[in-house]
Amino acid sequence: xxxxxxxxxxxxxxxxxxxxxxxxxxxxxxxxxxxxxxxxxxxxxxxxxxxxxxxxxxxxxxxxxxxxxxxxxxxxxxxxxxxxxxxxxxxxxxxxxxxxxxxxxxxxxxxxxxxxxxxxxxxxxxxxxxxxxxxxxxxxxxxxxxxxxxxxxxxxxxxxxxxxxxxxxxxxxxxxxxxxxxxxxxxxxxxxxxxxxxxxxxxxxxxxxxxxxxxxxxxxxxxxxxxxxxxxxxxxxxxxxxxxxxxxxxxxxxxxxxxxxxxxxxxxxxxxxxxxxxxxxxxxxxxxxxxxxxxxxxxxxxxxxxxx
Numbered sequence: 001x002x003x004x005x006x007x008x009x010x011x012x013x014x015x016x017x018x019x020x021x022x023x024x025x026x027x028x029x030x031x032x033x034x035x036x037x038x039x040x041x042x043x044x045x046x047x048x049x050x051x052x053x054x055x056x057x058x059x060x061x062x063x064x065x066x067x068x069x070x071x072x073x074x075x076x077x078x079x080x081x082x083x084x085x086x087x088x089x090x091x092x093x094x095x096x097x098x099x100x101x102x103x104x105x106x107x108x109x110x111x112x113x114x115x116x117x118x119x120x121x122x123x124x125x126x127x128x129x130x131x132x133x134x135x136x137x138x139x140x141x142x143x144x145x146x147x148x149x150x151x152x153x154x155x156x157x158x159x160x161x162x163x164x165x166x167x168x169x170x171x172x173x174x175x176x177x178x179x180x181x182x183x184x185x186x187x188x189x190x191x192x193x194x195x196x197x198x199x200x201x202x203x204x205x206x207x208x209x210x211x212x213x214x215x216x217x218x219x220x221x222x223x224x225x226x227x228x229x230x231x232x233x234x235x236x237x238x239x240x241x242x243x244x245x246x247x248x249x250x251x252x253x254x255x256x257x258x259x260x261x262x263x264x265x266x267x268x269x270x271x272x273x274x275x276x277x278x279x280x281x282x283x284x285x286x287x288x289x290x291x292x293x294x295x296x297x298x299x300x301x302x303x304x305x306x307x308x
Contacts, residue, residue, distance in 0.1 A: 009068040014075030026218040055097035066108040083141030094145035113163040122147045125274025139271045166234040170210030193257035205245030210278040212239030213293035236278035250299035
């Protein structure tokens with residue numbers, strides 16, 4: 001996609017979210033025409049076409065101009081326990097929202113490719129790196145939402161010829177758009193280190209994840225999503241295989257903080273998936289992607305003015 005991005009029109013839903021706003025930023029830098037959508041009144045990214053829209057409103061989506069090359073569906077709710085308490089909102093936004101978009105495309109004269117971010121949480125944890133076809137075992141409403149959406153994309157492709165590409169994401173980190181150095185797991189560690197001078201880990205911190213800087217995440221998606229080989233495929237995003245303790249140590253050292261360990265709360269242990277590290281050979285083999293940013297290098301920036 002990057003070689004001819006100036007020729008593409010991209011619609012980004014959830015354009016104010018963490019991944020969404022970065023996609024708007026990076027897509028615009030390639031020269032693509034970006035049409036951004038979110039439920040908020042104003043866009044975080046200035047200078048791009050923006051429209052407030054609620055993806056649960058199928059009628060408003062039907063009225064949109066779907067003459068685009070790509071639709072990036074990054075809108076939705078996240079959170080492990082929040083989904084149990086607000087399951088109707090999670091179902092309505094995360095699943096019905098996607099179905100509304102797919103239906104609007106189905107009823108239009110156009111067939112943009114839909115780009116969808118899935119999650120490591122769809123997998124059953126394993127001591128071995130996880131391949132795309134490994135066993136699935138979602139333990140939260142959010143994880144079920146993601147896996148259901150993957151299936152929605154497949155059935156709409158089979159029935160109506162709407163193409164898609166799914167990217168399963170481990171733990172994204174870093175920030176290029178906005179003041180906070182990171183969000184999610186990394187943001188949680190940073191807040192603890194800076195506010196409490198201590199990062200608290202459950203158990204012994206040995207759980208392993210795939211960590212990917214937001215710039216590397218963008219490069220992998222942009223490099224592959226416009227290629228015919230990625231049509232209707234699912235990919236594990238490439239990242240670093242690190243334990244939570246290893247990452248917390250990097251953050252703690254940068255912030256002059258300590259690390260402590262505590263027993264797992266029973267409610268959290270019940271929904272913990274275990275080790276979820278990706279085997280990303282499928283994406284690497286097809287598109288020769290590589291990492292340019294590391295957690296260690298990112299940690300060195302935390303004490304500087306540039307904390308992206």
